[in-house]
Amino acid sequence: MPYFKQPKYLQSLMLLQWPLSYLAMFWILQPFSIYLLFTCLWPLPVLYFAWFFLDWKTPEKGGRRSAWVRKWCAWTHIRDYFPIMIQKTKDLSPEHNYLMGVHPHGLLTFGAFCNFCTEATGFSKIFPGITPHLATLSWFFKIPFVREYLMAKGVCSVSQPAIDYLLSHGPGNLVGIVVGGVGEALQSVPNTTTLILQKRKGFVRTALQHGAHLVPTFTFGETEVYDQVVFHKDSWMYKFQRRFRGIFGFYFCVFYGPPQLKEEKILTLAPFLFPSLLAVGEPLPLPKIEKPSQEMVEKYHALYMDALCKLFDQHKTQYGCSETQKLLFL
Template sequence: MPCFQQPKHFQSLVLLHWPLSYLGIFWILQPLAIYLLFTSWWPLPALYFAWLLLDWKTPEQGGRRSAWVRNWCAWTHIRDYFPISILKTKDLSPEHNYLMGVHPHGILTFGAFCNFCTEATGFSKIFPGITPHLATLSWFFKIPFIRDYLMAKGVCSVSQPAIDYLLSHGTGNLVGIVIGGVGEALQSAPNTTTLILQKRKGFVRMALQHGAHLVPTYTFGETEVYDQVVFHKDSYMYKFQSYFRQVVGFYFCIFYGRGFRQGSIGLLPYPLPIVTVVGEPLPLPKIEKPSQEMVDKYHALYMKALTKLFDQHKTQYGCPETQKLLFL
């Protein structure tokens, strides 16, 4: 178990609120809305569900962000728990659109959430004129209430129509995609720098189609905040995880961190620093139908830029000089 300073209990409780709020919406608010349909309060949920049908395509048409939600003080407590910060290496011009690779996924992607879905680390002041959107699984936006909560924080669907819309309407849009996806969560463990990227090239093709600049980012410390039980690929548990992924859409990971008491084990992450380093944008030409050769070329350039970014900052943020990125 890593050594760390015990955070305040209030920060721990606020941190728990983040994942538990989604469970509360799913298991309490949604059943309550259905129950109210059969009471004298039925007009309230009926109006919401009617509006939901009219609003169904909003997640794929830019979403509906809320500056109020993004500035909740709760996010600053989550920031201070670790703490979480963001480092800019180059300015991003509001005259362009950007497709940002977010690495690594980690278990719960704390760094990307705090830096791009909230204003806790001051994104709008660090990158003036840039509007961040973090893409996540499309089926989240089919769940009533949760979709609205996600959109309020600037989260968008990772579907192609949603990303196409953001990259083709106006400028100054920054769309972040966790390239490794949920599969990379299984690679998340302390002292590992394994990324699923070698064959993930769809984001490069999409950037070329819109002439969007590619922005590499690496979040140091993301894989350090939880320990994970890793199963061999021939084991029954690994096969179960793969089956769970096919059915639900994400992997069932067995992970653990600290508890509320010093030295105890629980589901709270270890309070270790998390730093997202945003690299220099890689300009791409606009090609409506890019060839595979062109996609491969810029994919290789992106991997090279990401490796350079990691190597330039790794010793500053706790990685040994000999640590290398491993691409799968």
């Protein structure tokens, strides 16, 4: 049966519109705005770009989220494609601010996006009084139109000023940081539980400076939704990936999903239908220390890794991991 006639065609279309919407804003909407400058409608792009520069600091001051955008039915179709779920182990009190470590990065962070940037999994009902923000690369907010779309979903810049602003206001703010960053994307292959965390300690220092509680999370199934071609470190393709990251801030990954026509081995970019569950661990209270020592950072970093391992071990057998599988920190 052709893929577009299968029951999941609607979910697949909604999943496709997610990345295509950003491409459309960049390659269609922006050139169209420039075109309008040479027509009788020139005041429209002029007003927008004037406001764009006046509004430059908004992404670093909490953004401008839209409850309407976060509740679009498109996100529920994306949720149902895998499906994507969220599970809490402890309540998060709205009397505190939180810095949440999101693991693993995966290739497109479907789990983190659906849970923190939309209401598809009911985040506001599961954690009442908590306002989630998912941090991403700062340069995305320098792109006209794209920045508005990101902020509407509650995405914030991963820059230090943006995180400091959110954690110094509130209470009830939660900032999710994909700690492994884009480096973890190159290691995102099925059946792996390797995290880049051993030397990533800046988020702990930031949490201490604001007295924010640290919250570990792990998304089971995030690395299972795509197969990836992993290149040897001496290959020209790996060197290209490194150079690409140096220019754009993220890796050019070669990945693929399952064939949609079984009789024809044609691979696609549609993800595998693998359930994704984001387990939210118990918050780790931290004291507020304006200038934490390295020893203090090391102490709470070790406690955070222990809490993350505990969270993983508690849920791993329920979601496809073996009893002997462990997290590996690099």
